[in-house]
Amino acid sequence: VNIGLLGLGLIGGSLGYDLVARDHYVWGTSRRLETCRQAVAQGAACVAHPDWQAIPGSDRAEVVVLCGPMDTVLPTLQAIAPQLSPDTVVTDVASVKGVICEAAAGLHPRFVGGHPMAGNSGQGLAAAVPDLFRDRPWVLTPLAETDRAAVSLLRELWGSLGARVREMTPTDHDRAVARISHGPVFVSASALVPPTAEAIALASSGFFDTTRVGGGNPQLGRSMAQYNREAVLATLQENAARLQWAIAAIEQERWDDLEAWLQEAAHRRQTYFPT
Amino acid sequence: VNIGLLGLGLIGGSLGYDLVARDHYVWGTSRRLETCRQAVAQGAACVAHPDWQAIPGSDRAEVVVLCGPMDTVLPTLQAIAPQLSPDTVVTDVASVKGVICEAAAGLHPRFVGGHPMAGNSGQGLAAAVPDLFRDRPWVLTPLAETDRAAVSLLRELWGSLGARVREMTPTDHDRAVARISHGPVFVSASALVPPTAEAIALASSGFFDTTRVGGGNPQLGRSMAQYNREAVLATLQENAARLQWAIAAIEQERWDDLEAWLQEAAHRRQTYFPT
Numbered sequence: 093v094n095i096g097l098l099g100l101g102l103i104g105g106s107l108g109y110d111l112v113a114r115d116h117y118v119w120g121t122s123r124r125l126e127t128c129r130q131a132v133a134q135g136a137a138c139v140a141h142p143d144w145q146a147i148p149g150s151d152r153a154e155v156v157v158l159c160g161p162m163d164t165v166l167p168t169l170q171a172i173a174p175q176l177s178p179d180t181v182v183t184d185v186a187s188v189k190g191v192i193c194e195a196a197a198g199l200h201p202r203f204v205g206g207h208p209m210a211g212n213s214g215q216g217l218a219a220a221v222p223d224l225f226r227d228r229p230w231v232l233t234p235l236a237e238t239d240r241a242a243v244s245l246l247r248e249l250w251g252s253l254g255a256r257v258r259e260m261t262p263t264d265h266d267r268a269v270a271r272i273s274h275g276p277v278f279v280s281a282s283a284l285v286p287p288t289a290e291a292i293a294l295a296s297s298g299f300f301d302t303t304r305v306g307g308g309n310p311q312l313g314r315s316m317a318q319y320n321r322e323a324v325l326a327t328l329q330e331n332a333a334r335l336q337w338a339i340a341a342i343e344q345e346r347w348d349d350l351e352a353w354l355q356e357a358a359h360r361r362q363t364y365f366p367t
Numbered sequence: 368v369n370i371g372l373l374g375l376g377l378i379g380g381s382l383g384y385d386l387v388a389r390d391h392y393v394w395g396t397s398r399r400l401e402t403c404r405q406a407v408a409q410g411a412a413c414v415a416h417p418d419w420q421a422i423p424g425s426d427r428a429e430v431v432v433l434c435g436p437m438d439t440v441l442p443t444l445q446a447i448a449p450q451l452s453p454d455t456v457v458t459d460v461a462s463v464k465g466v467i468c469e470a471a472a473g474l475h476p477r478f479v480g481g482h483p484m485a486g487n488s489g490q491g492l493a494a495a496v497p498d499l500f501r502d503r504p505w506v507l508t509p510l511a512e513t514d515r516a517a518v519s520l521l522r523e524l525w526g527s528l529g530a531r532v533r534e535m536t537p538t539d540h541d542r543a544v545a546r547i548s549h550g551p552v553f554v555s556a557s558a559l560v561p562p563t564a565e566a567i568a569l570a571s572s573g574f575f576d577t578t579r580v581g582g583g584n585p586q587l588g589r590s591m592a593q594y595n596r597e598a599v600l601a602t603l604q605e606n607a608a609r610l611q612w613a614i615a616a617i618e619q620e621r622w623d624d625l626e627a628w629l630q631e632a633a634h635r636r637q638t639y640f641p642t
Contacts, residue, residue, distance in 0.1 A: 209571050229569055260565055268565035272574040279558045280577050281632040282609035283551045285602060287639055290535055290543035294504055295639045296484050299547040301576040302555050307636030310629035317617045317625060327560060328614050334557035335610065339603050342592045350592060354585035357556040361582030364562055364570045 093249065094149055096120070096156040098168055100131045100140065102211060103185045104159030105220025108136030110253045113222065119147045127217055136220060145175060155181045155249065157206075162186035162315050166195055173199045181242040187269055188319040189233040189262035197235055202242045205233040205262060207269075208255060215309070226254030233262045267323045272364070273305075274316040275327030280306030281313070368524065369424055371395070371431040373443055375406045375415065377486060378460045379434030380495025383411030385528045388497065394422045402492055411495060420450060430456045430524065432481075437461035437590050441470055448474045456517040462544055463594040464508040464537035472510055477517045480508040480537060482544075483530060490584070501529030508537040541598045547639070548580075549591035550602030555581025556588070 095111055097104040097120040104120060111118045112135050120137035121144045122128050128140035141147050156176070158165050165184045176182065183206040186192055193205040210228040212219055230250045234243045247257045260268070283302050285291075317324050341350040370386055372379040372395040379395060386393045387410055395412035396419040397403050403415035416422050431451070433440050440459045451457065458481040461467055468480040485503040487494055505525045509518045522532045535543070558577050560566075592599050616625040 209569055228571070231569070258568060264565050265569075268563065268569050271560050271563070271566045272570045275560075276558050276574055276577040277629075278613045279554060279610065281629055282606045282613065283554045284632040284635045284639075285546050285550075285605050285609075287635055288543065288546070290539050291546045292639055293533060294484055294506065294540075294543050295547045296503070298580040299551055300640060301579045302551040302581075303632075303636050303639070304576045305573040306577075306629075307633045310626045310633055313629045314622055314626040318620075318622050321617060321620075325614065325617055328610065328617070330560050331557045332607065332610050332614060334560075335554065335603065335607050338553045338557065339600065339607060342596060342600055342603070345593075345596075347589055347593050351585045351589040354552075354556060354581075354588045357559040357578075358582045358585055360559045360562055361578050364559075364567055364578070365575055 093117070093245075094119075094152055094154045095249075096144060096147075096150055096153045097137065097159055098144065098156060098172070099159030099164075100127050100136060100220075101159065101216050102214060102219045103208065103224075104157070105131060105134075105136045105217040106210075106222070106224035107157060107159065107253075109134075109220060109222040110225065112136065112138060114252060117149060119144070119150055119153075121147070122217075130217055134217075136217065144172070151175075151177070153177075153180050155183070155245065158182065158184040158186075161311070162188055162192070162319055165192050166199070169196055169199050169203070176200060178202065181245055183232075183246055186319075187273065187316065188266055189231075190266045191319050193233055193235060193262045197237070202239055204238055204242050204246055206246065206250075207231045207233070207265065208250070210255075213308075223254065225250065228255055230255035230257045231265050232257060232259050233265050234259060235262075266320050267326075270320055270323035270327040274320050274324045275331060277305050277308065277313045277316060278324075278328055279331050280304065282306070368392070368520075369394075369427055369429045370524075371419060371422075371425055371428045372412065372434055373419065373431060373447070374434030374439075375402050375411060375495075376434065376491050377489060377494045378483065378499075379432070380406060380411045380492040381485075381497070381499035382432060382434065382528075384409075384495060384497040385500065387411065387413060389527060392424060394419070394425055394428075396422070397492075405492055409492075411492065419447070426450075426452070428452075428455050430458070430520065433457065433459040433461075436586070437463055437467070437594055440467050441474070444471055444474050444478070451475060453477065456520055458507075458521055461594075462548065462591065463541055464506075465541045466594050468508055468510060468537045472513070477514055479513055479517050479521055481521065481525075482506045482508070482540065483525070484548075485530075488583075498529065500525065503530055505530035505532045506540050507532060507534050508540050509534060510537075541595050542601075545595055545598035545602040549595050549599045550606060552580050552583065552588045552591060553599075553603055554606050555579065557581070 120140040395415040
C-alpha cells in the first residue's frame with residue numbers, strides 16, 4: 093500500500109516503523125527537513141520531504157494519515173484536499189472526533205476519523221518506537237455516509253499492526269474519552285497542590301501515579317478541553333459532585349457512608365480493569 | 368536488639384524479614400496462630416505466638432513496634448502498657464500521627480510516633496517482602512518532651528534497614544500526608560465515574576494510574592479521613608476549588624488561562640518529582 097504520513101512525531105514515526113517493516117511504500121512529511129532526514133535514516137519512512145507534492149508517488153497515495161496535533165487536522169486537510177485524488181483514503185489520529193469528522197467529510201469524500209489509544213511519555217520522532225499499537229485499541233469513527241471500503245482498508249491496515257480496531261460514533265467516542273482520558277487530566281491536575289518541604293520529602297508512588305496525567309503536556313490538555321468541551325465539562329461536573337459528596341461525608345463524619353463510597357469506587361475500577 | 372512486632376501483616380512481616388536478617392531477636396504476635404507459625408517458618412520472626420507475654424524474653428523487649436491498622440494503635444498500647452517495662456521504646460507505623468502521639472505519650476513514657484512511607488498493593492503477611500523500606504522515607508514524630516535516646520535508637524534501627532529517617536512534628540506530618548497521600552485517595556476516587564461499555568473498552572494506562580489509589584482498600588481510606596480529618600478536609604477543599612476553577616475556565620473558554628494552569632501543575636509535579 094502507498095501510504096503518506098503527514099507529521100513524523102510520536103504517532104507518525106511509530107506508524108512509519110511498523111509500516112516500513114511490513115514492506116509498504118511509506119512516505120512522510122515534516123516541516124523540519126532534519127526530521128525528514130532522520131525518519132528516513134532510522135527506517136520510519138522510505139522517503140520524506142517537507143513538501144509532500146515533491147515526493148515521488150505521493151500523487152498516487154492510497155492512504156494519507158494526518159498525524160499532527162488535533163488543532164492541525166482540519167487546516168491540514170483543507171490545504172491538501174485540492175491536490176488529493178478523490179480515491180485516496182484520509183484518516184487522522186486525534187483524540188477528539190466530533191468536531192473533526194463532520195467538517196472533514198465536507199473537505200474530502202473518503203475521510204475516516206481514527207484514534208489509536210497508544211502513546212508514551214515522550215514527544216516527537218525521538219519518542220517513536222516500533223509496535224506502539226500492538227494490543228492497543230484503535231477507534232475508527234465513520235459517519236453513516238462514510239464509504240465502507242475505506243473503513244475496511246483501515247481496519248485491515250491497523251489490524252495488521254496488532255491494534256484492536258473497533259468502530260464507534262464520534263459522539264460515543266468523545267464521551268468515552270472524556271470519562272477515561274480527557275477528564276482525568278483535570279482531576280489529576282487538581283491534586284497538584286502547592287509543594288511544601290514536608291510534602292515533597294514524603295511524596296511517593298501513590299502521588300506520582302495520581303498526578304501523572306495532570307502533569308503532562310499543557311498544550312495537549314488544553315486541546316482536549318477545547319475540542320471536546322461539552323463531554324469534558326459533563327465529566328468534570330460529575331467528578332466535582334463526587335468530590336463534594338466525599339467532603340460532605342467527612343465533614344459530617346459519616347464514616348460508614350464514606351467507606352461504602354470507596355468500596356463502590358474500588359468495584360468500578362475492577363470493572364474498568366479486570367485483572 | 369530485642370524487638371517485638373505486634374502485628375505480622377505487610378509492615379510487621381516485612382520488618383521481621385529485615386530485622387531477623389540482621390541478627391536481632393525478633394518476636395511477633397498475631398491473633399491467628401497460623402500467621403504466627405507462618406511468620407516463623409518464613410523467617411519473619413524468631414518466635415511468634417498470639418499471647419505476647421508467653422514469648423520468652425518478651426518482658427525484656429528493648430523495642431516494641433505496633434504494626435496493626437491505625438485504629439488499633441491506641442487500644443493495643445493501652446492493653447500492653449501495664450505489662451511493659453518503662454524502659455521499653457514503643458513506636459508505631461500508622462499514617463496519622465496527631466491523634467496518636469499525644470494520647471500515646473500519656474500511656475507509655477517512651478513512645479515515639481513513626482510512619483514508614485512504604486508498601487505495596489498487597490495486604491497481610493503474604494504481601495510482606497524483605498527490603499521494603501530501603502530508600503523509602505521513614506518519619507519519626509517525637510514530641511518536645513520525648514526522650515531523645517529513644518528517638519536515636521529508632522533512627523539507628525530503621526536507618527540500618529536502608530530507610531531515610533527524618534523527624535517532623537505530628538502536625539507537619541499529618542498536613543504533608545493529607546496533601547500527598549490521604550487527600551489524593553478521594554480525588555482519585557472521584558475520577559471513578561460509572562463505567563460504560565465504550566469507556567471500559569478504551570480505558571488505558573492514564574486512567575489506570577489516576578484511579579489507582581482511589582480504588583484501593585476502602586477501610587484504609589476511611590481511617591485516613593477519620594483520623595486525619597482536619598488536614599484531609601483542608602486539602603480536599605483546595606482540590607475541589609482547583610477543579611471548580613478548571614471547570615469555570617472551560618465553561619468560559621479561557622483557553623490560555625487553562626493552559627497556564629496546566630503548565631503550573633506540570634511545574635509543581637516536577638518540584639515533587641525532579642527526575
